[in-house]
Amino acid sequence: MKIVVIGLGYVGLPLGVLLAKKYNVIGFDIDKKRISELGQFNDKTNEVEASDLKSVTKQSNNASLGIFFTNKIDDIRKADIYIVTVPTPVDKFNKPDFTPLIKASETVGKVIDKGAIVIFESTVYPGATEEICVPVIEKNSALRFNKDFFAGYSPERINPGDKVNTLENIVKITSGSTPETALKIDNLYKSIISAGTFPVSSIKVAEASKVIENAQRDINIAFVNELAKIFNLLAIDTNEVLDAASTKWNFINFRPGMVGGHCIGVDPYYLAHKAQELGYHPEIILSGRRMNDSMSSYIAYEVVKIALEKKIKVKNARVLLLGITFKENCNDIRNTKVIDLYKSLVEFGFIVDVYDPIADKIEVKKTLHINLLKQIPKNQKYHVAILAVKHDEFNTFDPVLYVKKKSVIYDVKSYLTCDVDGKL
Known part of the structure:
Protein backbone atom coordinates (compact mmCIF):
# COMPACT_ATOMS: atom_id res chain seq x y z
CA MET A 1 0.00 0.00 0.00
CA LYS A 210 -13.39 18.11 16.00
CA VAL A 211 -14.65 21.63 15.60
CA ILE A 212 -16.63 21.55 18.87
CA GLU A 213 -13.62 20.27 20.85
CA ASN A 214 -11.88 23.59 20.32
CA ALA A 215 -15.06 25.69 20.47
CA GLN A 216 -15.85 24.25 23.90
CA ARG A 217 -12.38 25.04 25.20
CA ASP A 218 -12.56 28.54 23.73
CA ILE A 219 -15.86 29.24 25.50
CA ASN A 220 -14.57 27.94 28.84
CA ILE A 221 -11.49 30.14 28.64
CA ALA A 222 -13.68 33.11 27.68
CA PHE A 223 -15.67 32.57 30.87
CA VAL A 224 -12.60 32.71 33.12
CA ASN A 225 -11.29 35.70 31.16
CA GLU A 226 -14.51 37.51 31.99
CA LEU A 227 -14.15 36.44 35.61
CA ALA A 228 -10.62 37.84 35.63
CA LYS A 229 -11.91 41.22 34.48
CA ILE A 230 -14.60 41.23 37.17
CA PHE A 231 -12.31 40.08 39.96
CA ASN A 232 -9.73 42.64 38.94
CA LEU A 233 -12.31 45.36 39.56
CA LEU A 234 -13.02 43.77 42.94
CA ALA A 235 -9.30 43.57 43.78
CA ILE A 236 -9.55 39.79 44.13
CA ASP A 237 -6.83 37.35 43.04
CA THR A 238 -8.43 35.38 40.18
CA ASN A 239 -6.11 32.41 40.51
CA GLU A 240 -6.79 32.12 44.23
CA VAL A 241 -10.51 32.07 43.46
CA LEU A 242 -10.01 29.37 40.83
CA ASP A 243 -7.83 27.33 43.20
CA ALA A 244 -10.55 27.48 45.83
CA ALA A 245 -13.33 26.58 43.39
CA SER A 246 -11.23 23.67 42.06
CA THR A 247 -11.58 21.87 45.38
CA LYS A 248 -15.04 20.83 44.18
CA TRP A 249 -14.89 17.60 42.19
CA ASN A 250 -16.79 18.81 39.14
CA PHE A 251 -15.26 22.26 38.71
CA ILE A 252 -13.35 22.59 35.43
CA ASN A 253 -10.11 24.42 36.10
CA PHE A 254 -9.43 26.72 33.16
CA ARG A 255 -7.14 29.72 33.52
CA PRO A 256 -7.38 33.21 32.00
CA GLY A 257 -5.11 34.39 29.21
CA MET A 258 -4.71 35.21 25.53
CA VAL A 259 -6.16 32.57 23.21
CA GLY A 260 -4.33 32.17 19.91
CA GLY A 261 -2.88 29.39 17.83
CA HIS A 262 -4.09 27.55 14.77
CA CYS A 263 -6.97 25.72 16.48
CA ILE A 264 -8.76 27.26 19.46
CA GLY A 265 -8.52 30.80 18.15
CA VAL A 266 -9.69 29.78 14.66
CA ASP A 267 -11.96 26.74 14.63
CA PRO A 268 -15.00 28.33 16.35
CA TYR A 269 -15.25 30.74 13.41
CA TYR A 270 -15.67 27.77 11.04
CA LEU A 271 -18.63 26.43 13.00
CA ALA A 272 -20.12 29.92 13.38
CA HIS A 273 -19.76 30.52 9.63
CA LYS A 274 -21.69 27.37 8.77
CA ALA A 275 -24.39 28.15 11.34
CA GLN A 276 -24.86 31.60 9.86
CA GLU A 277 -25.12 30.11 6.37
CA LEU A 278 -28.04 28.06 7.70
CA GLY A 279 -29.71 31.14 9.17
CA TYR A 280 -28.71 30.66 12.81
CA HIS A 281 -26.67 33.23 14.74
CA PRO A 282 -24.47 31.43 17.29
CA GLU A 283 -24.43 33.83 20.22
CA ILE A 284 -22.32 31.90 22.75
CA ILE A 285 -19.61 30.84 20.29
CA LEU A 286 -19.09 34.35 18.89
CA SER A 287 -19.39 35.97 22.32
CA GLY A 288 -16.59 33.73 23.56
CA ARG A 289 -14.47 34.67 20.56
CA ARG A 290 -15.02 38.39 21.17
CA MET A 291 -14.07 38.02 24.83
CA ASN A 292 -10.87 36.11 24.09
CA ASP A 293 -9.87 38.38 21.22
CA SER A 294 -10.23 41.37 23.56
CA MET A 295 -7.67 40.16 26.10
CA SER A 296 -4.57 41.53 24.36
CA SER A 297 -5.87 45.10 24.34
CA TYR A 298 -7.22 44.65 27.88
CA ILE A 299 -3.77 43.66 29.17
CA ALA A 300 -2.18 46.62 27.40
CA TYR A 301 -4.74 48.95 29.00
CA GLU A 302 -4.08 47.47 32.45
CA VAL A 303 -0.35 47.98 32.01
CA VAL A 304 -0.92 51.62 31.05
CA LYS A 305 -3.22 52.18 34.03
CA ILE A 306 -0.70 50.73 36.50
CA ALA A 307 2.16 52.66 34.90
CA LEU A 308 0.28 55.95 35.26
CA GLU A 309 -0.54 55.13 38.88
CA LYS A 310 3.22 54.76 39.45
CA LYS A 311 3.84 58.12 37.75
CA ILE A 312 5.61 56.47 34.81
CA LYS A 313 5.38 58.47 31.59
CA VAL A 314 4.02 56.08 28.99
CA LYS A 315 5.34 57.94 25.97
CA ASN A 316 8.68 56.32 25.00
CA ALA A 317 8.75 54.19 28.16
CA ARG A 318 10.59 50.94 27.45
CA VAL A 319 8.85 47.56 27.71
CA LEU A 320 10.43 44.11 27.85
CA LEU A 321 7.93 41.62 26.42
CA LEU A 322 8.80 38.02 27.28
CA GLY A 323 7.50 35.48 24.78
CA ILE A 324 5.98 35.82 21.30
CA THR A 325 4.74 32.28 20.47
CA PHE A 326 1.10 31.34 20.86
CA LYS A 327 1.77 28.92 23.72
CA GLU A 328 4.49 27.79 26.09
CA ASN A 329 7.41 25.55 25.09
CA CYS A 330 6.46 25.69 21.41
CA ASN A 331 7.97 27.74 18.60
CA ASP A 332 4.66 28.06 16.73
CA ILE A 333 3.76 31.72 16.10
CA ARG A 334 0.64 31.09 14.00
CA ASN A 335 -2.19 33.35 15.16
CA THR A 336 -0.30 34.33 18.29
CA LYS A 337 -2.18 36.96 20.26
CA VAL A 338 1.03 38.31 21.75
CA ILE A 339 1.49 40.26 18.52
CA ASP A 340 -1.82 42.03 19.25
CA LEU A 341 -0.51 42.90 22.71
CA TYR A 342 2.71 44.19 21.14
CA LYS A 343 0.80 46.40 18.69
CA SER A 344 -1.46 47.77 21.44
CA LEU A 345 1.55 48.70 23.56
CA VAL A 346 3.20 50.44 20.61
CA GLU A 347 -0.01 52.38 19.92
CA PHE A 348 0.05 53.65 23.51
CA GLY A 349 3.54 55.02 22.87
CA PHE A 350 5.74 52.36 24.48
CA ILE A 351 9.05 51.25 22.95
CA VAL A 352 8.79 47.46 23.05
CA ASP A 353 11.61 44.90 22.98
CA VAL A 354 10.64 41.25 22.56
CA TYR A 355 12.64 38.30 23.83
CA ASP A 356 11.72 34.69 23.11
CA PRO A 357 14.41 31.97 23.38
CA ILE A 358 12.28 29.40 21.53
CA ALA A 359 10.78 31.29 18.59
CA ASP A 360 12.52 31.24 15.20
CA LYS A 361 13.97 34.74 14.82
CA ILE A 362 13.91 34.62 11.02
CA GLU A 363 10.29 33.46 10.95
CA VAL A 364 9.24 36.12 13.46
CA LYS A 365 10.91 38.81 11.37
CA LYS A 366 9.35 37.54 8.16
CA THR A 367 5.84 36.99 9.52
CA LEU A 368 5.42 39.46 12.39
CA HIS A 369 8.01 42.07 11.35
CA ILE A 370 9.66 42.08 14.76
CA ASN A 371 13.38 41.82 15.47
CA LEU A 372 13.68 39.53 18.46
CA LEU A 373 16.37 40.22 21.02
CA LYS A 374 19.17 37.66 20.87
CA GLN A 375 19.53 38.17 24.58
CA ILE A 376 18.27 40.69 27.11
CA PRO A 377 20.73 43.60 27.32
CA LYS A 378 22.35 43.86 30.73
CA ASN A 379 22.82 47.60 30.48
CA GLN A 380 19.16 48.32 29.69
CA LYS A 381 16.65 48.91 32.48
CA TYR A 382 12.99 48.75 31.48
CA HIS A 383 9.99 50.63 32.81
CA VAL A 384 7.76 47.59 32.22
CA ALA A 385 8.35 43.83 31.99
CA ILE A 386 5.52 41.60 30.78
CA LEU A 387 5.65 37.81 30.97
CA ALA A 388 3.35 36.80 28.09
CA VAL A 389 4.33 33.15 27.52
CA LYS A 390 5.39 30.74 30.27
CA HIS A 391 8.27 28.96 28.55
CA ASP A 392 10.25 26.66 30.85
CA GLU A 393 13.24 28.92 30.17
CA PHE A 394 11.45 31.65 32.12
CA ASN A 395 10.94 29.46 35.18
CA THR A 396 13.96 30.90 36.96
CA PHE A 397 13.85 34.25 35.23
CA ASP A 398 13.95 37.27 37.52
CA PRO A 399 12.58 40.37 35.75
CA VAL A 400 13.59 42.53 38.72
CA LEU A 401 17.15 42.42 37.35
CA TYR A 402 16.05 44.16 34.17
CA VAL A 403 13.62 46.83 35.36
CA LYS A 404 13.98 50.25 36.92
CA LYS A 405 13.31 50.83 40.60
CA LYS A 406 9.97 52.43 39.72
CA SER A 407 8.50 49.92 37.28
CA VAL A 408 5.66 47.56 36.38
CA ILE A 409 5.99 43.78 36.23
CA TYR A 410 2.89 42.22 34.67
CA ASP A 411 2.60 38.42 34.75
CA VAL A 412 -0.04 37.39 32.20
CA LYS A 413 0.27 33.67 33.01
CA SER A 414 0.71 33.87 36.82
CA TYR A 415 4.02 32.09 36.32
CA LEU A 416 6.27 34.15 38.56
CA THR A 417 6.40 33.34 42.26
CA CYS A 418 6.06 36.06 44.89
CA ASP A 419 6.63 35.94 48.65
CA VAL A 420 4.09 37.13 51.23
CA ASP A 421 5.23 40.72 50.74
CA GLY A 422 4.65 40.54 47.01
CA LYS A 423 8.35 40.42 46.17
CA LEU A 424 9.53 38.13 43.38
Whole structure:
Protein backbone atom coordinates (compact mmCIF):
# COMPACT_ATOMS: atom_id res chain seq x y z
CA MET A 1 0.00 0.00 0.00
CA LYS A 2 1.31 3.42 -1.03
CA ILE A 3 0.31 6.37 1.17
CA VAL A 4 0.83 10.06 0.37
CA VAL A 5 0.69 12.69 3.11
CA ILE A 6 0.06 16.17 1.69
CA GLY A 7 1.26 18.98 3.95
CA LEU A 8 4.27 18.38 6.21
CA GLY A 9 3.69 20.80 9.07
CA TYR A 10 2.84 20.22 12.72
CA VAL A 11 0.23 17.60 11.75
CA GLY A 12 1.43 15.97 8.55
CA LEU A 13 5.03 15.29 9.50
CA PRO A 14 4.38 13.35 12.74
CA LEU A 15 1.65 11.39 10.95
CA GLY A 16 3.88 10.59 7.98
CA VAL A 17 6.74 9.48 10.22
CA LEU A 18 4.46 7.24 12.27
CA LEU A 19 2.93 5.67 9.15
CA ALA A 20 6.41 5.17 7.66
CA LYS A 21 7.25 2.66 10.37
CA LYS A 22 4.78 0.24 8.78
CA TYR A 23 4.00 1.50 5.29
CA ASN A 24 5.41 2.94 2.09
CA VAL A 25 4.88 6.69 2.55
CA ILE A 26 5.55 9.77 0.45
CA GLY A 27 5.55 13.13 2.22
CA PHE A 28 4.56 15.95 -0.13
CA ASP A 29 4.84 19.68 0.48
CA ILE A 30 4.98 22.62 -1.94
CA ASP A 31 7.65 24.31 0.23
CA LYS A 32 11.04 23.41 -1.32
CA LYS A 33 12.91 24.67 1.72
CA ARG A 34 10.85 22.45 4.00
CA ILE A 35 11.60 19.40 1.84
CA SER A 36 15.30 20.24 1.85
CA GLU A 37 15.36 20.61 5.65
CA LEU A 38 13.55 17.30 6.17
CA GLY A 39 16.01 15.64 3.82
CA GLN A 40 18.70 16.74 6.27
CA PHE A 41 16.63 15.36 9.19
CA ASN A 42 15.81 18.85 10.46
CA ASP A 43 12.26 19.56 11.63
CA LYS A 44 11.94 23.27 12.43
CA THR A 45 8.62 22.65 14.22
CA ASN A 46 10.44 20.45 16.76
CA GLU A 47 7.65 17.87 16.62
CA VAL A 48 9.88 15.06 15.32
CA GLU A 49 13.38 14.32 16.60
CA ALA A 50 16.22 14.11 14.08
CA SER A 51 16.91 10.49 15.10
CA ASP A 52 13.29 9.51 14.37
CA LEU A 53 13.39 11.26 11.01
CA LYS A 54 16.64 9.56 10.10
CA SER A 55 15.33 6.11 11.05
CA VAL A 56 12.37 6.24 8.64
CA THR A 57 13.56 8.51 5.81
CA LYS A 58 14.28 6.73 2.54
CA GLN A 59 16.47 8.28 -0.13
CA SER A 60 14.64 6.64 -3.02
CA ASN A 61 10.97 6.65 -3.94
CA ASN A 62 11.36 3.02 -4.94
CA ALA A 63 12.03 1.68 -1.45
CA SER A 64 9.10 -0.27 0.00
CA LEU A 65 9.16 0.98 3.59
CA GLY A 66 9.73 4.40 5.13
CA ILE A 67 9.02 7.95 3.99
CA PHE A 68 10.29 9.81 0.93
CA PHE A 69 10.02 13.61 0.95
CA THR A 70 9.24 15.50 -2.25
CA ASN A 71 7.68 18.64 -3.72
CA LYS A 72 7.27 17.08 -7.16
CA ILE A 73 3.73 16.17 -8.13
CA ASP A 74 4.82 13.30 -10.38
CA ASP A 75 6.19 11.49 -7.32
CA ILE A 76 2.73 11.15 -5.76
CA ARG A 77 0.89 9.46 -8.62
CA LYS A 78 -0.73 6.05 -8.31
CA ALA A 79 -1.10 6.07 -4.52
CA ASP A 80 -3.69 3.98 -2.70
CA ILE A 81 -4.37 6.58 -0.02
CA TYR A 82 -3.93 10.36 0.09
CA ILE A 83 -4.04 12.09 3.48
CA VAL A 84 -4.49 15.87 3.42
CA THR A 85 -3.15 17.77 6.45
CA VAL A 86 -2.93 21.38 5.28
CA PRO A 87 -3.87 24.42 7.42
CA THR A 88 -7.39 25.85 7.52
CA PRO A 89 -6.99 29.50 8.60
CA VAL A 90 -9.42 32.41 8.63
CA ASP A 91 -9.07 35.69 6.72
CA LYS A 92 -8.89 39.20 8.21
CA PHE A 93 -12.67 39.16 8.61
CA ASN A 94 -12.53 35.83 10.49
CA LYS A 95 -14.15 34.00 7.58
CA PRO A 96 -12.92 30.47 6.71
CA ASP A 97 -10.10 30.49 4.19
CA PHE A 98 -10.26 27.24 2.22
CA THR A 99 -7.45 28.19 -0.18
CA PRO A 100 -4.88 25.66 1.13
CA LEU A 101 -7.49 22.91 1.25
CA ILE A 102 -8.77 23.65 -2.27
CA LYS A 103 -5.23 23.72 -3.69
CA ALA A 104 -4.43 20.42 -1.97
CA SER A 105 -7.65 18.92 -3.40
CA GLU A 106 -6.66 20.15 -6.87
CA THR A 107 -3.29 18.44 -6.47
CA VAL A 108 -4.98 15.18 -5.48
CA GLY A 109 -7.36 15.48 -8.43
CA LYS A 110 -4.44 15.71 -10.86
CA VAL A 111 -2.81 12.47 -9.67
CA ILE A 112 -5.53 10.22 -8.23
CA ASP A 113 -6.38 6.87 -9.81
CA LYS A 114 -9.52 4.78 -9.60
CA GLY A 115 -10.06 3.03 -6.30
CA ALA A 116 -8.00 5.48 -4.24
CA ILE A 117 -9.12 6.93 -0.89
CA VAL A 118 -8.63 10.56 0.14
CA ILE A 119 -8.59 11.23 3.89
CA PHE A 120 -8.86 14.79 5.17
CA GLU A 121 -7.53 15.75 8.61
CA SER A 122 -7.76 19.55 8.42
CA THR A 123 -10.31 21.11 10.76
CA VAL A 124 -13.42 22.31 8.92
CA TYR A 125 -17.12 22.83 9.56
CA PRO A 126 -19.53 19.87 9.19
CA GLY A 127 -20.10 19.16 5.50
CA ALA A 128 -17.01 20.90 4.11
CA THR A 129 -15.25 17.72 2.97
CA GLU A 130 -18.12 16.64 0.73
CA GLU A 131 -19.29 20.13 -0.24
CA ILE A 132 -15.93 21.77 -1.03
CA CYS A 133 -13.08 19.25 -1.32
CA VAL A 134 -14.73 16.33 -3.12
CA PRO A 135 -16.12 18.44 -6.02
CA VAL A 136 -12.64 19.90 -6.60
CA ILE A 137 -11.18 16.40 -6.85
CA GLU A 138 -13.96 15.33 -9.22
CA LYS A 139 -13.38 18.38 -11.43
CA ASN A 140 -9.62 17.84 -11.69
CA SER A 141 -9.72 14.06 -12.09
CA ALA A 142 -12.89 13.37 -14.10
CA LEU A 143 -13.54 10.58 -11.58
CA ARG A 144 -16.84 10.06 -9.76
CA PHE A 145 -17.11 10.22 -6.01
CA ASN A 146 -17.99 6.92 -4.28
CA LYS A 147 -17.69 5.09 -7.60
CA ASP A 148 -14.17 5.80 -8.84
CA PHE A 149 -12.66 7.24 -5.66
CA PHE A 150 -13.65 7.48 -2.00
CA ALA A 151 -13.14 9.86 0.90
CA GLY A 152 -12.86 9.93 4.66
CA TYR A 153 -12.29 12.33 7.51
CA SER A 154 -10.17 11.75 10.58
CA PRO A 155 -9.59 14.97 12.52
CA GLU A 156 -6.12 15.84 13.71
CA ARG A 157 -5.66 16.20 17.45
CA ILE A 158 -2.04 17.27 17.55
CA ASN A 159 -1.06 19.48 20.48
CA PRO A 160 2.08 21.39 19.34
CA GLY A 161 4.94 21.15 21.80
CA ASP A 162 3.29 18.37 23.83
CA LYS A 163 5.70 15.45 24.25
CA VAL A 164 3.25 13.42 26.39
CA ASN A 165 -0.04 13.54 24.47
CA THR A 166 1.53 12.55 21.17
CA LEU A 167 -0.20 11.34 18.01
CA GLU A 168 -0.12 7.64 18.86
CA ASN A 169 -1.38 8.29 22.41
CA ILE A 170 -4.57 10.12 21.39
CA VAL A 171 -7.73 8.26 20.34
CA LYS A 172 -8.33 8.79 16.60
CA ILE A 173 -11.82 9.53 15.30
CA THR A 174 -12.38 7.92 11.89
CA SER A 175 -15.06 8.02 9.20
CA GLY A 176 -15.59 7.15 5.54
CA SER A 177 -17.88 7.96 2.65
CA THR A 178 -19.03 4.32 2.41
CA PRO A 179 -19.11 1.54 5.02
CA GLU A 180 -16.28 -0.29 3.25
CA THR A 181 -14.17 2.87 3.06
CA ALA A 182 -14.84 3.67 6.71
CA LEU A 183 -13.59 0.21 7.70
CA LYS A 184 -10.41 0.53 5.62
CA ILE A 185 -9.65 3.95 7.11
CA ASP A 186 -10.30 2.75 10.64
CA ASN A 187 -8.05 -0.26 10.15
CA LEU A 188 -5.28 1.98 8.80
CA TYR A 189 -5.28 4.27 11.82
CA LYS A 190 -5.83 1.40 14.21
CA SER A 191 -2.57 -0.11 12.98
CA ILE A 192 -0.52 2.91 14.15
CA ILE A 193 -2.51 4.51 17.00
CA SER A 194 -1.84 2.71 20.28
CA ALA A 195 -4.68 4.59 22.00
CA GLY A 196 -7.13 3.09 19.51
CA THR A 197 -9.78 4.57 17.23
CA PHE A 198 -13.35 5.75 17.51
CA PRO A 199 -15.25 5.18 14.24
CA VAL A 200 -18.33 7.35 13.67
CA SER A 201 -21.26 7.00 11.29
CA SER A 202 -20.46 9.77 8.83
CA ILE A 203 -17.88 12.30 7.69
CA LYS A 204 -20.08 15.14 8.99
CA VAL A 205 -20.14 13.68 12.49
CA ALA A 206 -16.34 13.42 12.50
CA GLU A 207 -16.00 17.00 11.25
CA ALA A 208 -18.42 18.26 13.90
CA SER A 209 -16.70 16.39 16.73
CA LYS A 210 -13.39 18.11 16.00
CA VAL A 211 -14.65 21.63 15.60
CA ILE A 212 -16.63 21.55 18.87
CA GLU A 213 -13.62 20.27 20.85
CA ASN A 214 -11.88 23.59 20.32
CA ALA A 215 -15.06 25.69 20.47
CA GLN A 216 -15.85 24.25 23.90
CA ARG A 217 -12.38 25.04 25.20
CA ASP A 218 -12.56 28.54 23.73
CA ILE A 219 -15.86 29.24 25.50
CA ASN A 220 -14.57 27.94 28.84
CA ILE A 221 -11.49 30.14 28.64
CA ALA A 222 -13.68 33.11 27.68
CA PHE A 223 -15.67 32.57 30.87
CA VAL A 224 -12.60 32.71 33.12
CA ASN A 225 -11.29 35.70 31.16
CA GLU A 226 -14.51 37.51 31.99
CA LEU A 227 -14.15 36.44 35.61
CA ALA A 228 -10.62 37.84 35.63
CA LYS A 229 -11.91 41.22 34.48
CA ILE A 230 -14.60 41.23 37.17
CA PHE A 231 -12.31 40.08 39.96
CA ASN A 232 -9.73 42.64 38.94
CA LEU A 233 -12.31 45.36 39.56
CA LEU A 234 -13.02 43.77 42.94
CA ALA A 235 -9.30 43.57 43.78
CA ILE A 236 -9.55 39.79 44.13
CA ASP A 237 -6.83 37.35 43.04
CA THR A 238 -8.43 35.38 40.18
CA ASN A 239 -6.11 32.41 40.51
CA GLU A 240 -6.79 32.12 44.23
CA VAL A 241 -10.51 32.07 43.46
CA LEU A 242 -10.01 29.37 40.83
CA ASP A 243 -7.83 27.33 43.20
CA ALA A 244 -10.55 27.48 45.83
CA ALA A 245 -13.33 26.58 43.39
CA SER A 246 -11.23 23.67 42.06
CA THR A 247 -11.58 21.87 45.38
CA LYS A 248 -15.04 20.83 44.18
CA TRP A 249 -14.89 17.60 42.19
CA ASN A 250 -16.79 18.81 39.14
CA PHE A 251 -15.26 22.26 38.71
CA ILE A 252 -13.35 22.59 35.43
CA ASN A 253 -10.11 24.42 36.10
CA PHE A 254 -9.43 26.72 33.16
CA ARG A 255 -7.14 29.72 33.52
CA PRO A 256 -7.38 33.21 32.00
CA GLY A 257 -5.11 34.39 29.21
CA MET A 258 -4.71 35.21 25.53
CA VAL A 259 -6.16 32.57 23.21
CA GLY A 260 -4.33 32.17 19.91
CA GLY A 261 -2.88 29.39 17.83
CA HIS A 262 -4.09 27.55 14.77
CA CYS A 263 -6.97 25.72 16.48
CA ILE A 264 -8.76 27.26 19.46
CA GLY A 265 -8.52 30.80 18.15
CA VAL A 266 -9.69 29.78 14.66
CA ASP A 267 -11.96 26.74 14.63
CA PRO A 268 -15.00 28.33 16.35
CA TYR A 269 -15.25 30.74 13.41
CA TYR A 270 -15.67 27.77 11.04
CA LEU A 271 -18.63 26.43 13.00
CA ALA A 272 -20.12 29.92 13.38
CA HIS A 273 -19.76 30.52 9.63
CA LYS A 274 -21.69 27.37 8.77
CA ALA A 275 -24.39 28.15 11.34
CA GLN A 276 -24.86 31.60 9.86
CA GLU A 277 -25.12 30.11 6.37
CA LEU A 278 -28.04 28.06 7.70
CA GLY A 279 -29.71 31.14 9.17
CA TYR A 280 -28.71 30.66 12.81
CA HIS A 281 -26.67 33.23 14.74
CA PRO A 282 -24.47 31.43 17.29
CA GLU A 283 -24.43 33.83 20.22
CA ILE A 284 -22.32 31.90 22.75
CA ILE A 285 -19.61 30.84 20.29
CA LEU A 286 -19.09 34.35 18.89
CA SER A 287 -19.39 35.97 22.32
CA GLY A 288 -16.59 33.73 23.56
CA ARG A 289 -14.47 34.67 20.56
CA ARG A 290 -15.02 38.39 21.17
CA MET A 291 -14.07 38.02 24.83
CA ASN A 292 -10.87 36.11 24.09
CA ASP A 293 -9.87 38.38 21.22
CA SER A 294 -10.23 41.37 23.56
CA MET A 295 -7.67 40.16 26.10
CA SER A 296 -4.57 41.53 24.36
CA SER A 297 -5.87 45.10 24.34
CA TYR A 298 -7.22 44.65 27.88
CA ILE A 299 -3.77 43.66 29.17
CA ALA A 300 -2.18 46.62 27.40
CA TYR A 301 -4.74 48.95 29.00
CA GLU A 302 -4.08 47.47 32.45
CA VAL A 303 -0.35 47.98 32.01
CA VAL A 304 -0.92 51.62 31.05
CA LYS A 305 -3.22 52.18 34.03
CA ILE A 306 -0.70 50.73 36.50
CA ALA A 307 2.16 52.66 34.90
CA LEU A 308 0.28 55.95 35.26
CA GLU A 309 -0.54 55.13 38.88
CA LYS A 310 3.22 54.76 39.45
CA LYS A 311 3.84 58.12 37.75
CA ILE A 312 5.61 56.47 34.81
CA LYS A 313 5.38 58.47 31.59
CA VAL A 314 4.02 56.08 28.99
CA LYS A 315 5.34 57.94 25.97
CA ASN A 316 8.68 56.32 25.00
CA ALA A 317 8.75 54.19 28.16
CA ARG A 318 10.59 50.94 27.45
CA VAL A 319 8.85 47.56 27.71
CA LEU A 320 10.43 44.11 27.85
CA LEU A 321 7.93 41.62 26.42
CA LEU A 322 8.80 38.02 27.28
CA GLY A 323 7.50 35.48 24.78
CA ILE A 324 5.98 35.82 21.30
CA THR A 325 4.74 32.28 20.47
CA PHE A 326 1.10 31.34 20.86
CA LYS A 327 1.77 28.92 23.72
CA GLU A 328 4.49 27.79 26.09
CA ASN A 329 7.41 25.55 25.09
CA CYS A 330 6.46 25.69 21.41
CA ASN A 331 7.97 27.74 18.60
CA ASP A 332 4.66 28.06 16.73
CA ILE A 333 3.76 31.72 16.10
CA ARG A 334 0.64 31.09 14.00
CA ASN A 335 -2.19 33.35 15.16
CA THR A 336 -0.30 34.33 18.29
CA LYS A 337 -2.18 36.96 20.26
CA VAL A 338 1.03 38.31 21.75
CA ILE A 339 1.49 40.26 18.52
CA ASP A 340 -1.82 42.03 19.25
CA LEU A 341 -0.51 42.90 22.71
CA TYR A 342 2.71 44.19 21.14
CA LYS A 343 0.80 46.40 18.69
CA SER A 344 -1.46 47.77 21.44
CA LEU A 345 1.55 48.70 23.56
CA VAL A 346 3.20 50.44 20.61
CA GLU A 347 -0.01 52.38 19.92
CA PHE A 348 0.05 53.65 23.51
CA GLY A 349 3.54 55.02 22.87
CA PHE A 350 5.74 52.36 24.48
CA ILE A 351 9.05 51.25 22.95
CA VAL A 352 8.79 47.46 23.05
CA ASP A 353 11.61 44.90 22.98
CA VAL A 354 10.64 41.25 22.56
CA TYR A 355 12.64 38.30 23.83
CA ASP A 356 11.72 34.69 23.11
CA PRO A 357 14.41 31.97 23.38
CA ILE A 358 12.28 29.40 21.53
CA ALA A 359 10.78 31.29 18.59
CA ASP A 360 12.52 31.24 15.20
CA LYS A 361 13.97 34.74 14.82
CA ILE A 362 13.91 34.62 11.02
CA GLU A 363 10.29 33.46 10.95
CA VAL A 364 9.24 36.12 13.46
CA LYS A 365 10.91 38.81 11.37
CA LYS A 366 9.35 37.54 8.16
CA THR A 367 5.84 36.99 9.52
CA LEU A 368 5.42 39.46 12.39
CA HIS A 369 8.01 42.07 11.35
CA ILE A 370 9.66 42.08 14.76
CA ASN A 371 13.38 41.82 15.47
CA LEU A 372 13.68 39.53 18.46
CA LEU A 373 16.37 40.22 21.02
CA LYS A 374 19.17 37.66 20.87
CA GLN A 375 19.53 38.17 24.58
CA ILE A 376 18.27 40.69 27.11
CA PRO A 377 20.73 43.60 27.32
CA LYS A 378 22.35 43.86 30.73
CA ASN A 379 22.82 47.60 30.48
CA GLN A 380 19.16 48.32 29.69
CA LYS A 381 16.65 48.91 32.48
CA TYR A 382 12.99 48.75 31.48
CA HIS A 383 9.99 50.63 32.81
CA VAL A 384 7.76 47.59 32.22
CA ALA A 385 8.35 43.83 31.99
CA ILE A 386 5.52 41.60 30.78
CA LEU A 387 5.65 37.81 30.97
CA ALA A 388 3.35 36.80 28.09
CA VAL A 389 4.33 33.15 27.52
CA LYS A 390 5.39 30.74 30.27
CA HIS A 391 8.27 28.96 28.55
CA ASP A 392 10.25 26.66 30.85
CA GLU A 393 13.24 28.92 30.17
CA PHE A 394 11.45 31.65 32.12
CA ASN A 395 10.94 29.46 35.18
CA THR A 396 13.96 30.90 36.96
CA PHE A 397 13.85 34.25 35.23
CA ASP A 398 13.95 37.27 37.52
CA PRO A 399 12.58 40.37 35.75
CA VAL A 400 13.59 42.53 38.72
CA LEU A 401 17.15 42.42 37.35
CA TYR A 402 16.05 44.16 34.17
CA VAL A 403 13.62 46.83 35.36
CA LYS A 404 13.98 50.25 36.92
CA LYS A 405 13.31 50.83 40.60
CA LYS A 406 9.97 52.43 39.72
CA SER A 407 8.50 49.92 37.28
CA VAL A 408 5.66 47.56 36.38
CA ILE A 409 5.99 43.78 36.23
CA TYR A 410 2.89 42.22 34.67
CA ASP A 411 2.60 38.42 34.75
CA VAL A 412 -0.04 37.39 32.20
CA LYS A 413 0.27 33.67 33.01
CA SER A 414 0.71 33.87 36.82
CA TYR A 415 4.02 32.09 36.32
CA LEU A 416 6.27 34.15 38.56
CA THR A 417 6.40 33.34 42.26
CA CYS A 418 6.06 36.06 44.89
CA ASP A 419 6.63 35.94 48.65
CA VAL A 420 4.09 37.13 51.23
CA ASP A 421 5.23 40.72 50.74
CA GLY A 422 4.65 40.54 47.01
CA LYS A 423 8.35 40.42 46.17
CA LEU A 424 9.53 38.13 43.38
